[in-house]
Structures are given as structure tokens and as C-alpha cells.
Amino acid sequence: MANENNEMTVIVGGHGKTGRRVAERLRAMHRPVRVVSPSTPVPFDWSDETTWPPALAGASALYLTYHPDLAIPGAAEHVRRLTRVAVDAGTEKIVLLAGRGEPQVHPAEDAVRDSGAAWTILECAFFMQNFSEGVLAPQDDTIAFPAREVREPFIDCDDIADVAVAALVDDAHAGKTYELTGPRAVTFGEATAELARATGRPLRYVPVSFEQYATGLAEHFTAPVVEFFIDLFRFLLDGHNASVTRDVERVLGRPPRDIRDFARTAAEVLR
Numbered sequence: 001m002a003n004e005n006n007e008m009t010v011i012v013g014g015h016g017k018t019g020r021r022v023a024e025r026l027r028a029m030h031r032p033v034r035v036v037s038p039s040t041p042v043p044f045d046w047s048d049e050t051t052w053p054p055a056l057a058g059a060s061a062l063y064l065t066y067h068p069d070l071a072i073p074g075a076a077e078h079v080r081r082l083t084r085v086a087v088d089a090g091t092e093k094i095v096l097l098a099g100r101g102e103p104q105v106h107p108a109e110d111a112v113r114d115s116g117a118a119w120t121i122l123e124c125a126f127f128m129q130n131f132s133e134g135v136l137a138p139q140d141d142t143i144a145f146p147a148r149e150v151r152e153p154f155i156d157c158d159d160i161a162d163v164a165v166a167a168l169v170d171d172a173h174a175g176k177t178y179e180l181t182g183p184r185a186v187t188f189g190e191a192t193a194e195l196a197r198a199t200g201r202p203l204r205y206v207p208v209s210f211e212q213y214a215t216g217l218a219e220h221f222t223a224p225v226v227e228f229f230i231d232l233f234r235f236l237l238d239g240h241n242a243s244v245t246r247d248v249e250r251v252l253g254r255p256p257r258d259i260r261d262f263a264r265t266a267a268e269v270l271r
């Protein structure tokens, strides 16, 4: 059924792992959507504030993802200024993607809570799709990451998108902070084994040191950003995020997808 109020959702970072899925779902519901990023026809760049007002014009709701990471210094100030632009332009609802167990993102979350718009915060575990679309995609059958034997309750980005859409279309989720995890915590080695089984590839997990991992990151990021990510991973990968929550089931009325189910789907692209 077409949206009768002609409300429009702007998806900041709408080509990303969750933004793309949120856009697909809203379009399937015939809800007007505008995806914005540096590469869209109406561009949006976090580092160029002149791009913000045109990108947000007419947005009744926002799905907000930050690049490169919501925990990076300066992100909270950006988010606070952006929410002012959005609310001044008539935005009434903001759903923010955040990391879980990360006090570093709380100032950005507070900026959204203070915005005057209705808000929902999604604090997420590591994405399963990092293995198929992101930093954990296998190179030469190897997944190298400084996670040692830490357990992580990886979450499927399809579940995050389902929760985000619920929050965007149903006012019952306003004022809620959800902690989204998958149904079980596994080590990065166990996650790799699931992908190896599903793809038939001889994939192996190599628990590299933080210093080794920094060398690889330096090919893609400036030195301060590399230092930021290494500090963040040292903090996140100490086991404090190993517990699972039931928030996906509370919102969606069904359990989150298991890493084994994800591996079967991901095998189509990783085989």
C-alpha cells in the first residue's frame, strides 16, 4: 500500500551494510526513501556540512549511520549539528546505528536523544556481514584479525535492518535503546569454520597481533584513523561484549539469525 502521508525517510550511508537493507525494506513497503552518501546524486559528506541541508531536505525520518565509525573523535559533534539541521528541516524521528558495549559512542547517542525528534538507538554487536561485505572478508582463504579466542555474538545486518524499519514505522519504539546481538557468541575461529563448511573453501582464521593488523589498515586509512581503530579493537575485543541479548526477539517476535544461517547465505558470494 502506498504511503498516504508522503513521509520521506533519508538514509545516511544508504549504500552501507545496514543502510542498503533498510532502504530495500522501506521501498518494498512503498515508502519514499532518499539514500545519501558521498556518491549519491544528492551527495552527503560528513566532512562537508554544506552538503547536509540539501541531503536532509524534506526528511520526516532519518536512519543515521556514521562513517568511518561512531566512536571516532568528532563524531558526536557532527551528529549533534546534523540533528539540528534535520529537526530544523522538519525531521520528527531519528534511528541511530551505534556499536554495543562502547562508552565511546554515548556522546553521539546523547546528541540524538537531545535532538527534539523521537529517537531509537540501535547498539549492535559485530556484523556477520563483515565476513562477506566488510573488513573480515577472506583474503587468500585467510581471515586475519586481532581477536584471539574472544567470543562475539555476531548479528546479521538483515536483523538490524528489520529492527530499524520497525523503529522507523512504529512509534512504539520511540525512546528505546536496543542492544542487538545474534543468538550465540562464537569465536572468530568458530565463525570462520562455519563459513568454511558452508562454502567448501579451506578458510582459516589467523589471530594476528594488533601491530600486524595495523600494518594492513595503514593501506586504507591515515595514521590517526589506524590508531583509532586499533585502540577501539583493543577495547572491544576483551570479552566484555560476549553476552547475548533478547532485544531482536523482543522487537521482531522471532529470534535473530544464527551465524550458521548467515554462512549458508554468504556462501553464494564467498564460494
Ligand SMILES: NC(=O)c1ccc[n+]([C@@H]2O[C@H](COP(=O)([O-])OP(=O)(O)OC[C@H]3O[C@@H](n4cnc5c(N)ncnc54)[C@H](OP(=O)(O)O)[C@@H]3O)[C@@H](O)[C@H]2O)c1
Pocket: 012, 013, 014, 015, 016, 017, 018, 019, 037, 038, 039, 040, 044, 045, 046, 047, 065, 066, 067, 068, 069, 070, 071, 097, 098, 099, 100, 124, 125, 126, 127, 130, 134
Ligand atoms: N561493522 C560492524 O561490525 C559494526 C558494528 C556496530 C556498529 N557499527 C557502526 O556502523 C557504522 C557503519 O560501519 P561500517 O564500517 O559497517 O560501514 P558500512 O555499513 O559499510 O557503510 C559505509 C557507508 O558510509 C558511506 N560513507 C563513506 N564515506 C562517507 C563520508 N565521508 N560521509 C558520509 N558517508 C560516507 C558510504 O558511502 P558510499 O557508498 O558513497 O561509499 C557507505 O554508504 C559505523 O558508524 C560503525 O560504528 C559497525
